[in-house]
Amino acid sequence: MKKSTLTIALAAALLSMSAAQASEFAGGFLGLKAGQNRSDRTSVAAKNATTYGFEGGYNWDVNSFLLGVGGFADYNQKATHATAIPGTFANYGTDAYGLDAKLGLPLGNWLPYAKLGYGSMRGTGVSLQGSANGAHVGLGVEYKFASHWSVAGEYTNMSSSSNGIRVNNDNFTVGLNYYFNEPSVAAAPAVAAVAVAQAEPVAAPVAAPEVSDTWKTLLSDKPVTLKGTNFDFDSAKLRPAADGKLKEVAEFAATYQDAKLDVSGHTDSTGSDAYNQKLSERRANAVKADLVKRGVASDRIVTEGYGEAKPVASNKTKAGRAENRRVEIRSVIKEETKVRVIQ
Template structure:
């Protein structure tokens, strides 16, 4: 495959992804990326270091693990040591798996580690009366970090080590990249909520009597996550329906965490949880101006953080709305 075709496909993927109205994270997401490597060539003699542009596309098989297809091409690389300063051409294709730490979100850092295998093909240096191609099988290991400008647009910086299984030597590279991801379970349709049971008939009073009605919301989250789980969509929809029935009501959506981790990190995590519930309410028809999302970090526990069961209860978003029904 020619590099211009590969880069064209990757650029098209980036543009198409940014046109979606609601991008997502997590299991099932697709990630497209363009990158640029500084390649340190040590495993083959008579080749200088070079710069390798490339592209990759990946699929998240879980919220944290992605499988990636990668392609880059040798560029600005020449032979040395008296072999005529010839231009070296070639390319590398690989399959790698990446494990990500933390949660993607605006202004967040998400470190990763990776490993996999690849195949490299390069023109040989024309010397000693022969020419040909150097074919190598590579074992790949690396690490780096992704910085998210938005929930889905990110920049990447990392390092990779390539072990040449044919000659037992190492090459190294440093790279930067830009990518997007879209799809995944965060964009899955919410299941239809269970209809609320019809209220039992009440004898009509002689005169109208004002009655206070109230609805409460308690959404639980997985450890170090800020994604609303599908089994909570019905509860959020009930709150949205209540606010549609009483259009004068407003609500505060309060995010909380357990006590694991630094206070500053937990404050940001609780705010992301509150924002995630607000987004589902807006999707269900509630005007954003009627919702205030506030993160309280770990400052308001309702259970004992010394136990796993207590910490699971504290990882929550709460909301309460009441109105007067006549």
């Protein structure tokens, strides 16, 4: 009779897709920015002033590029400018509002981009009244430093003319953006317990008096793969979803008390080899520490870090990188089989 063998499959994998899936910068966002404005107008010298503003929009991935639309609001503070007439001055600031189209090239966590749009500029202060429309252009680079957060450095220019007076604004700002979309995560396969069907022993035929038969038990090694859990970017902290998976591993260890557990940590290709090696070891040790808390003896667990050396998916996509940020668990159990021996 062949004993039932429990094979535990614990979800492997996360964040990460084909080239058509979301980059780090796809989806809706809101941001605020601050920096320096340099403004000049007809017959008035340029002068620097502080500026702050807000923006928001939505980005889409199109092949290898990113296309977006967004609105902006800039509040350029007042400054006193020298005029062409000696001894006279002009004090003014401007508020600008409008819409931009964005074209970017996502490079992992980096996004260089250009903007082109149109808006309205309104003068503030006694020296500049009324409003006028004009083109709005910009260049910038953005860096995603957390799953929802990015920082951006940007240069923009907007000029408008009304009643023979031309106003020109150059803005240099640093901004902080919040992205609403959750990072794309590949769905983890459900934990499955697969029982191998039992084969009922075949009844022994009536033997001749001089022949006897017996049952003999044979033991053989059976490898078991317990795919562990995944991690957030640049993190060795266990996710809440890992709780149920590691509970299954602890139950497996309690059932097969002679089995050793080999725990291996892995990373994606972001960062240096040395840093990823240390990060993979921390991930393996985090899983070991959790299993020890669940009652698994420490000397039954062997940990190893492989850095980025053993990917299971492409590191060129966000989903692939998330799938590679993982810990895997393997073991070997004794499988017992009874066979009939005729003597």
